[in-house]
Amino acid sequence: MTTAAVRHVLVIAAQCAAMGELTRLNEAARELHDALTDPDLGGCRARTGAYPSLLTGDDLAPEDVDKSVNAALQQARADGAVLVLALLGHGFTPPQSSELYFMVGGSTPQSPRSALDVGHLLTQAADEPGVDGLIAIVDTCHAGGAVPNAARLAGGVRAGRSRLAMLTAAAADQPARDLSLSRSLTRTLKTGVPGAGPAVYVDRTLAETLRDQVSGQVIGRAEYDQDPFPLEGLWLARNPAHTANSRADTVGSLGLQDLRDSVELWRGPHRSPRRVTRTALRELRDFVTSGQVDDERRPDAREDVEDVVTGLLEVFRTKEFLTDALADSLSSDLLRSARRLAGFPSLAAGTVDGATEGAVESSVPLRDLLEHAVLRTRRRREAQWKGLARFVTALFHEAGLPRTHPGLQAWARRLDVHTEVTDAYAEFATDQRRRALRLVISLAGAWTEWPEEVDAWLLRGGDDLPLHQRFRCETSGSHSTAQAIGAALRWARRELPHPELLEHIDIAAPAHLLARWHPEEEKVGRYLLGARYSVVPRWSGRLDEAEDNAEINDAARKALRKLAAAPAQVKWIGPAALDDRSALEYRLSIGQYDTAVGVDHCPQDLEEVLELFLPFAPIVLWPRGDARPAAHRLPELVRERWHELPDGLAAAYRSRWQAHHDCTACLGDLRAVWHDEAWLEFCRPFEHRVVTAPEEEA
Template identity: 55%
Template structure:
């Protein structure tokens, strides 16, 4: 449903031999036609051919103009469109009358039959069933005489159920010069009007703007509006000086769903942009009460009502959250709530809060689920993250108003448990593996509520892959014994030196009967950031600063073969801060260990393709598309890669390897930065 499909135009510029040639007529007509057919401005559909949308000539007859008008009306009728008609040139009013007659090549002021009655033309156009409205622009002498008699419209076949706006260049007893109205109008439409909203109308604001530019002529207007069954005002052009989205209460998700429902219900109906609260209220009334014809599908009308009611509730919810959470609301909080509530990354729109609320309300609930379950879950996630009793009470009252208290309370209970589970992590360090596999591993249980993480050391039995897997299995058993029922351990951090990171996928370590990543979400870390060596505190502080400065949509700095081969140049770039956040290798280097050892002290996040992955462009696109779900989305992607479905897929997110150091990990590393290393005591 686009504006270009629902707006037609006819610009006529007729020279009259008896009145003298107008030197600026053709230029004015072409400029106005260009503005009105500009998709970003007038958005009217241009036509070519015998009765095209631009008709400029010194030989036009009354039949030529009348046929062109009839063709434009026919096109508007077939498309249920608005018709914009502009008549430029000469005009006259007979003695003792104010009716305007538009003059063509053979017209004279002594014969009304040699010209066209403008008021009658406009009345016939606006009275044609299917035409959604007519906007007329009359730039002639005595132009105000072209305003039709409202009685003629109300007595027509549509019984007055029509819309008409007319802008005139001069009073009925006044001349117009130099096509001033047309040039001024084209300029105003191209430049826009500050404070006029998203669209420009043939209203008082437009006329005042034109009058400030046109001297010696009384620019006027006429408006007739007696059609209650329309969803959008009779706009002339989009306002290029309007603040994007100003006054709107509907985001892209809501608008898409509403446009789909409206187009299926009434194909000729358009929605204003942006959609204000009053637009939704009016559409709701129209959909509930307006019985315009027998062709409107009542099922889609019901769908329109449902979507509008949902969007009104979404608007109220956004307003409530902006007020209730004013002290804490931030982009980070909303994104954390989105993840906690289980909404996908695509739920985040340009206007973050509105996008999340609308997605939850319109896209996230299943067919057999309560209508407000997903929004209640998202709002419950915000309540959980805020942790304030007053906020929780206000948001529970919101849920009560929607009949969703049960869903809200269920979500609060589940999300509290999920959040606690997310904070519970098992850290397994293989830092003792200086060259091959370690002889022992260290383990810490984080998030148990104790002041310091619980620590234990485990022997591997054998310094190889199998021995390491057995040690990790012992660590898991130890961790489970320390957890109170019904807590479950999900998150496991594996910290390893660069030479193991280059050749080992920790989630594929066999622990007991299964691979580690089957029942656990494994995130890979570099054990070097836990090293108490001098300078590591500075390294981690630099990483903290870089992470806090990252934007929501991070641009990964991808490195190719030529950069990696120039080790000296790369080192210089690293030392000067070129690669201080996210580095991606666009290939799997033969010397991956060397690359990691050079990059890991600088970049807190490093990505590279699994060995054998060749589609570098696809890999970049996958990372960009899934960025906001990383690193949490990687464990699930690895599990999908193990499934039978992966056999037929190309490059996927499971082909991305990562070493990830977020702020939570750097905080875990902080005590190591402050550790004092003491040599063993000598025997006396």
């Protein structure tokens, strides 16, 4: 069931002085109108103004009804929409005739001209060009007489290419009592029709459901369909009783946006779907591939619609495969780690980033990630499923499953993505080895100025103990420190077997150096250190001999878990908060800043500010002192590019060094001290006052 963004409704409830007051008329009309305009049920657009979508009164004239119907038809025509028209009140059939007349304020059974010929009214409405279909609900006595003559429908300006579905409250020779059709229909739309599928249609199932609820009058239905190219099925409402209407079986916001854009490009505005299920996608696919469509705006855009629909159908199919294949490991943590490994932004994760810690994730966020993989990662002239293959591979890799997993092999075979899966596995394994291979350089001994010596540890991953070496600084200053770092790099290269290459360096320094020193800008050998390595600054305080190291590191681990569940939740601190240090220290002591902390400016006393925050926050951010004019946009940039951090800062710094004059805000203006899980694991031996190298020096 594709659900158009615009559907129109007109509910008319007219009292008639000659026939006596219907005490429940206004209530029944209002409740039916509410159900039909409920976005989760009828999905019709409510209107106010001169021609509202709910018209009631005891003094309505035939021309009032005519004008309202004409106005509703013009709206439906302009939007290419379905019109749902409901007539509630009194009706009569003239002697020797079965044609129904709808009665208004001054109508009498003796004067057909004082009332409205419902069959004629519905025939003209169904024949209106541009209207995608008419659904009529007639709740009056003798309502069966409202069904138009088929010969009338077969002619007209559309030559019979129109659609009409009707519900009638009683046979042509029967009275209708207590507005039973309207009231029963409203209840049914709200509760749903078991077994009716994702949508409620004016079909045998609905008619029998209503007949079971109403006695003493025969609920009738009629259908006429001669339109070969409708936008969608002529549905009356969504079916709450159908499990496929749950959120997990609908297209996500990203997929819906792409579907909306492509359909509107193809067939013009107001043709866009609003809420789409898997069944609806299949119907739309059949419609797109069916052949000639009379009202195409951009025929060449049909292929885009087909691509989006095909992609979204694959999302449902792959979601089912993953839910089954990864049943024992598909958690919010797995989805987050796979998202990061695949290189997807946090916005692609939908609600997965806000999931409760430790909760097993439902398939809805998985759907959002799959939609991103299908719709947002494909580059021009790339294989259609390359991005999807990368994300699915990331899930299996992070779950610890091999490339030869039978389910993954079958899935790759079906989509012909064996090469993409193999390449992604190789890339992830290589990246894992590279990240595990790190050189840690500590300037922990620089208590006041520059250190007299630096410690270096070479971490190679796995269970191997890190190698340790100490290098002396000949003099005091950044140049001598850079020379010692260069000596550490030469030592590390000698220790590494061919063909391993070092790419990641951690520099641990005290707060006074972190506040004014940019280690990646030091020239070490022929290059700046950051030109060839990804340099991540750390705080050396976690390596000091201190009783509270275990406490602050445990707090950091909890904060990192919180950040993993809700990434980019940086708490930014302004000048006003920094001015009141005692209040700030109190908030830190009660755990208020138990996440990443960002200082939104570069304070004069940055060293003291870092000393304040570094024991409490695992990640501290601030702008450079010479940041670009729009540095106030850094919080926005951090939120947008959080998934790239901290390694993405290396590329940002390199860009900043080059010609970047037209950039008013740059991620390269951001300074960061970053303590992730890997760093906290490296710090674990120091939590027990082990201040020498983890491996004893020779």
